[in-house]
Amino acid sequence: MSSTLVKVCKVHDIPVNLGVGALVKGEQVALFHLPTGEIYALGNFDPFSEANVLSRGLVGDLQGQKVVASPIYKHHFNLQTGECLEDAGVKIPAYAVVVQGDEVYLAV
Amino acid sequence: MRIVMIGHGMVGQRFLETLAARAGDMVHVTVIAEEARPAYDRVQLSAFFNGKTAEDLSVTPHDFFDATGYQLKLNTRATGIDLAAKTVSTATGEVVPFDKLVLATGSYPFVPPVPGNDREGCLVYRTIEDLEAIRDAAAKSKVGVVVGGGLLGLEAAKALKDLGLQTHVVEFAPRLMAVQIDDGGGRLLRRKIEALGVGVHTERNTKEIVDGETCRHAMNFADGKVLETDMILFSAGIRPRDELAKSSGLMVGPRGGIAIDNVCRTSHEDVYAIGECALWDNKIYGLVAPGYSMADVACNHLLNGHHKEFLGADMSTKLKLMGVDVASIGDAHGSTPGSLTYVYVDDRAEIYKKLVVSSDGKKVLGAVLVGDVESYGDLLQLKLNDMELPDKPEVLILPAMEGSPRKAFGPDALPMSAVICSCNNVTKGDICSAIDGGVKDLPGLKASTKLATSCGGCSALAGSVLKCELEKRGVEVKKDLCEHFAFSRQELFHLIKVEGIRSFDELVSKHGKGLGCDICKPTAGSIFASLWNEHILKKPLAGLQDTNDYFLANMQKDGTYSIVPRIPGGEITPDGLITIGAIAKKYNLYTKITGGQRIDLFGARMEQLPVIWKELVDAGFESGHAYGKSVRTVKSCVGSTWCRYGVGDSVGYAIDIENRYRGLRSPHKLKFAVSGCTRECAEAQSKDVGIIATEKGWNLYVCGNGGMKPRHAELLASDLDRETLIKYVDRFLMFYIRTADRLQRTSVWRDNMEGGLEYLKAVIIDDSLGIGEELEKQMQYLVDTFECEWKAAINDPETLKRFKPFVNSDETDSNVVFVDERGQIRPATGAEKKGRIAVAEV
Ligand code: SRM
Numbered sequence: 028m029s030s031t032l033v034k035v036c037k038v039h040d041i042p043v044n045l046g047v048g049a050l051v052k053g054e055q056v057a058l059f060h061l062p063t064g065e066i067y068a069l070g071n072f073d074p075f076s077e078a079n080v081l082s083r084g085l086v087g088d089l090q091g092q093k094v095v096a097s098p099i100y101k102h103h104f105n106l107q108t109g110e111c112l113e114d115a116g117v118k119i120p121a122y123a124v125v126v127q128g129d130e131v132y133l134a135v
Numbered sequence: 136m137r138i139v140m141i142g143h144g145m146v147g148q149r150f151l152e153t154l155a156a157r158a159g160d161m162v163h164v165t166v167i168a169e170e171a172r173p174a175y176d177r178v179q180l181s182a183f184f185n186g187k188t189a190e191d192l193s194v195t196p197h198d199f200f201d202a203t204g205y206q207l208k209l210n211t212r213a214t215g216i217d218l219a220a221k222t223v224s225t226a227t228g229e230v231v232p233f234d235k236l237v238l239a240t241g242s243y244p245f246v247p248p249v250p251g252n253d254r255e256g257c258l259v260y261r262t263i264e265d266l267e268a269i270r271d272a273a274a275k276s277k278v279g280v281v282v283g284g285g286l287l288g289l290e291a292a293k294a295l296k297d298l299g300l301q302t303h304v305v306e307f308a309p310r311l312m313a314v315q316i317d318d319g320g321g322r323l324l325r326r327k328i329e330a331l332g333v334g335v336h337t338e339r340n341t342k343e344i345v346d347g348e349t350c351r352h353a354m355n356f357a358d359g360k361v362l363e364t365d366m367i368l369f370s371a372g373i374r375p376r377d378e379l380a381k382s383s384g385l386m387v388g389p390r391g392g393i394a395i396d397n398v399c400r401t402s403h404e405d406v407y408a409i410g411e412c413a414l415w416d417n418k419i420y421g422l423v424a425p426g427y428s429m430a431d432v433a434c435n436h437l438l439n440g441h442h443k444e445f446l447g448a449d450m451s452t453k454l455k456l457m458g459v460d461v462a463s464i465g466d467a468h469g470s471t472p473g474s475l476t477y478v479y480v481d482d483r484a485e486i487y488k489k490l491v492v493s494s495d496g497k498k499v500l501g502a503v504l505v506g507d508v509e510s511y512g513d514l515l516q517l518k519l520n521d522m523e524l525p526d527k528p529e530v531l532i533l534p535a536m537e538g539s540p541r542k543a544f545g546p547d548a549l550p551m552s553a554v555i556c557s558c559n560n561v562t563k564g565d566i567c568s569a570i571d572g573g574v575k576d577l578p579g580l581k582a583s584t585k586l587a588t589s590c591g592g593c594s595a596l597a598g599s600v601l602k603c604e605l606e607k608r609g610v611e612v613k614k615d616l617c618e619h620f621a622f623s624r625q626e627l628f629h630l631i632k633v634e635g636i637r638s639f640d641e642l643v644s645k646h647g648k649g650l651g652c653d654i655c656k657p658t659a660g661s662i663f664a665s666l667w668n669e670h671i672l673k674k675p676l677a678g679l680q681d682t683n684d685y686f687l688a689n690m691q692k693d694g695t696y697s698i699v700p701r702i703p704g705g706e707i708t709p710d711g712l713i714t715i716g717a718i719a720k721k722y723n724l725y726t727k728i729t730g731g732q733r734i735d736l737f738g739a740r741m742e743q744l745p746v747i748w749k750e751l752v753d754a755g756f757e758s759g760h761a762y763g764k765s766v767r768t769v770k771s772c773v774g775s776t777w778c779r780y781g782v783g784d785s786v787g788y789a790i791d792i793e794n795r796y797r798g799l800r801s802p803h804k805l806k807f808a809v810s811g812c813t814r815e816c817a818e819a820q821s822k823d824v825g826i827i828a829t830e831k832g833w834n835l836y837v838c839g840n841g842g843m844k845p846r847h848a849e850l851l852a853s854d855l856d857r858e859t860l861i862k863y864v865d866r867f868l869m870f871y872i873r874t875a876d877r878l879q880r881t882s883v884w885r886d887n888m889e890g891g892l893e894y895l896k897a898v899i900i901d902d903s904l905g906i907g908e909e910l911e912k913q914m915q916y917l918v919d920t921f922e923c924e925w926k927a928a929i930n931d932p933e934t935l936k937r938f939k940p941f942v943n944s945d946e947t948d949s950n951v952v953f954v955d956e957r958g959q960i961r962p963a964t965g966a967e968k969k970g971r972i973a974v975a976e977v
């Protein structure tokens with residue numbers, strides 16, 4: 028499957044340490060801005076609560092992995108791979124992020 | 136060797152455990168037990184009414200009999216002992232032979248031979264079945280009487296009171312707890328029991344029980360007085376169960392009890408008696424600790440172990456009723472020849488303390504403490520260890536003078552032989568060897584030594600011994616918040632305060648590592664709020680907030696939010712109701728009255744929150760902080776304004792209090808209530824802070840909890856004026872905020888507090904740490920800097936941006952779908968979403 032780069036928003040639209048939601052080609056995506064300057068993107072859908080809420084979770088690191096904690100049942104997802112730390116079988120989409128100048132692009 | 140034991144109570148089980156540890160399966164054991172279940176904790180029996188089940192109360196490990204191969208015959212009463220043939224016969228027709236026999240038959244409650252004592256609803260308080268019967272009878276009763284004002288009688292009265300009955304205690308003697316305390320203490324105790332709402336009738340001799348007029352029974356007393364009641368609990372003392380021993384020819388005492396010697400042997404050399412059925416030196420011990428010692432001695436002798444003797448036991452007691460502190464140690468009546476007595480009485484604070492010392496003033500002989508039992512632990516240790524007293528023994532019961540240290544001595548001063556837990560005979564030496572064996576905390580000590588697992592009265596002292604010994608060994612007690620901070624919440628609070636830290640970045644770079652997580656970030660956010668009170672959505676702080684705090688609303692299962700405007704004290708005008716109703720209607724929100732006396736509006740989408748809140752704020756409503764770990768509600772009853780019984784304006788006071796503490800951030804949520812009189816319609820005693828009006832002012836209760844593990848609040852101070860009460864609440868809350876762990880409600884914080892309620896009282900009321908003023912100042916700062924979070928949020932365009940579901944689109948979340956139920960919306964289920972059945976228009 029080929030993916031294309033889609034322009035989503037500006038870097039400063041995503042406050043540091045927080046996430047925002049975005050609608051990219053019909054998919055709900057959650058973007059996160061770490062204090063290190065990195066930006067990550069995961070699917071916004073939390074498979075445990077079946078709600079689009081991950082952009083509203085807290086980011087941080089656990090055992091060396093950068094993660095977001097779902098605000099509903101507090102599962103942690105790896106920001107790079109989308110893997111769930113508590114439930115090894117569960118994985119949500121992780122999107123590649125490209126930052127050019129001030130613009131944030133997603134590979135979808 | 137064949138060992139037969141009759142009776143399987145607490146002492147019997149202790150004997151079996153000792154036996155199993157020393158003889159394993161080398162012995163063949165049969166236990167004949169009359170009750171339907173293996174041994175359970177009779178000492179904690181009353182906890183049955185607080186929701187503990189029979190299983191919770193069990194003291195028999197569930198695999199004990201499987202693991203040991205010992206045989207337990209439940210529901211089987213022993214009916215005869217043949218000493219010549221060495222057999223025991225049972226009601227089921229069995230004949231069991233023995234080489235050694237152990238009698239652990241306990242005792243039964245004495246029911247005075249009063250005509251009518253067998254009427255319906257006349258019960259005793261000894262077994263789980265008794266408690267079930269009491270609960271059933273109470274469900275059909277309004278009034279309950281306990282006959283007997285001793286330790287057990289008062290415990291039973293408290294239980295009846297908690298079951299919602301109008302309760303009375305009838306006592307034959309001129310005072311309550313006649314055995315343990317003296318007249319002076321008895322008078323005060325009476326006042327306190329009456330303040331709990333229990334009627335006390337001393338010097339009453341029940342003549343007969345007959346049909347009542349307003350209640351099921353009438354108790355006619357010898358002095359002509361009458362008391363009407365629906366049920367009666369007899370708690371007039373215990374009698375040893377010595378009937379088998381007597382009929383088989385074993386020696387019993389003139390007033391009952393199976394006579395034993397110093398190794399717990401009866402008049403037959405192969406028969407032992409232990410626990411409450413045994414009579415040693417003409418004494419029956421109605422407590423579990425001496426029974427445990429007997430179990431140990433008997434087991435030892437039976438197995439030909441090294442020489443151990445039972446030489447009597449300490450009968451000191453501390454009443455385990457809430458709100459009433461009473462303790463008695465040793466020779467409480469000063470009946471030792473030549474003994475000297477000191478008495479301290481403070482009628483205002485309702486404190487009575489008496490200390491009995493030896494004629495040379497060097498040793499403690501006994502004590503009575505009512506109203507303030509803080510010195511119980513110290514005095515008991517001084518007595519049990521025969522330690523020498525300071526020059527002026529009176530300082531042990533006098534209130535501490537300002538500036539001087541309160542404690543007479545610390546845990547370090549205790550000798551290794553000091554018994555810390557008398558129920559389980561655990562000494563300071565035992566604790567030390569457990570620590571040397573690798574134990575690091577109280578749960579570990581409980582598991583390895585049984586310390587503090589019975590009455591629990593020793594846990595505070597045990598905790599301080601543990602801490603002292605760990606510190607001496609240089610062991611660090613680990614309380615790390617998470618992998619990013621090697622500090623407890625309390626330590627972080629201190630660092631942030633002292634160094635004036637205001638951002639998470641600064642905190643991590645100075646004291647932590649990594650990026651933080653969903654544990655340390657909200658914790659830091661909460662501490663910043665408790666200290667500096669800046670708006671929680673201000674830029675660097677916003678990223679620390681849990682989603683509920685971040686959106687100033689509670690996220691629901693489908694990602695929508697609920698909205699809870701503050702309704703102080705639960706008072707709301709018709710116009711206020713109409714406004715809320717109109718807004719709910721306009722935005723099609725589901726409405727419900729909450730358990731906290733206010734209105735919850737559900738189903739708001741993230742992007743709707745600011746507009747809805749703008750309308751609420753414009754109409755004069757404020758954030759209810761239902762989303763925060765913060766002050767929630769101050770529940771009220773209608774109070775003296777309308778209610779015919781009210782003695783205080785509970786609504787007005789609740790509103791004032793809610794307005795004072797609204798929005799206060801804390802380690803966990805805080806709930807308050809104010810009741811207008813002792814009927815307690817606001818359920819204040821289940822709150823973190825509960826206030827009840829009295830004729831003379833307000834009683835202040837603290838550390839109650841509903842929820843998962845309910846806990847009754849405890850009385851911190853009585854009959855306060857409003858100003859003093861606010862001062863105490865300021866201090867209490869700030870002290871909690873400073874010292875509690877993350878997500879620790881006041882109830883759990885209090886349960887973990889070394890020194891317990893007495894310590895808390897000392898800090899709050901006597902200002903023993905000298906921080907009272909500082910705590911008040913900090914609270915006043917927070918009160919003065921309060922602003923409604925929603926009001927600030929809707930006026931800040933930067934903050935408002937965050938409520939958009941998508942940065943790059945104005946669409947809304949298509950996965951949020953509602954259906955109709957009982958005329959309102961509710962989230963659609965997964966199946967409904969797939970089929971899109973009957974979806975409501977939103
Ligand atoms: C709305 C309400 C139920 C209702 O419809 O009546 C409610 C709803 C929730 N309660 Fe509650 N509790 C509500 C009154 C209570 C009460 C009754 C009371 O306050 O008098 C209790 C027992 C009293 C107590 O706390 O001591 C109560 C004990 C809990 C607990 C258990 C706390 C504990 O210490 O054991 C939790 C879980 C927790 O906090 O960890 C909880 C947690 C929750 C949460 C926050 C669960 C969650 O994380 O989603 C619920 C979300 C509320 C929302 O979305 O608005 N709720 N909850 C009540 C709101 C009252 C209000 O006006 O603010």
Ligand SMILES: Cc1cc2nc3c(=O)[nH]c(=O)nc-3n(C[C@H](O)[C@H](O)[C@H](O)COP(=O)(O)OP(=O)(O)OC[C@H]3O[C@@H](n4cnc5c(N)ncnc54)[C@H](O)[C@@H]3O)c2cc1C
Nearest residue numbers: 142144145146147169177178212213240241410411422423
């Ligand atoms: C409500 C309550 C609160 C208490 N609070 C405290 C406290 O705070 N501190 C404290 O130290 N003590 C307290 N006690 C007392 C403590 O519970 C007793 O000291 C302890 O249970 C005695 O243990 P035991 O094994 O000797 O007797 P029990 O626990 O009475 O056990 C004896 C068992 O033997 C059985 N039995 C008797 N005869 C026969 C027979 N012929 N055949 C078969 N089985 C038989 C009985 O059914 C019973 O199960 C309290 C007691 C009660 C009821």
Ligand code: SF4
Nearest residue numbers: 772778781811812816
């Ligand atoms: S607590 Fe008292 S004042 Fe309040 S409603 Fe109940 S009876 Fe009336």
Ligand code: FES
Nearest residue numbers: 556558589590591
């Ligand atoms: S003294 Fe009763 S449990 Fe320790």
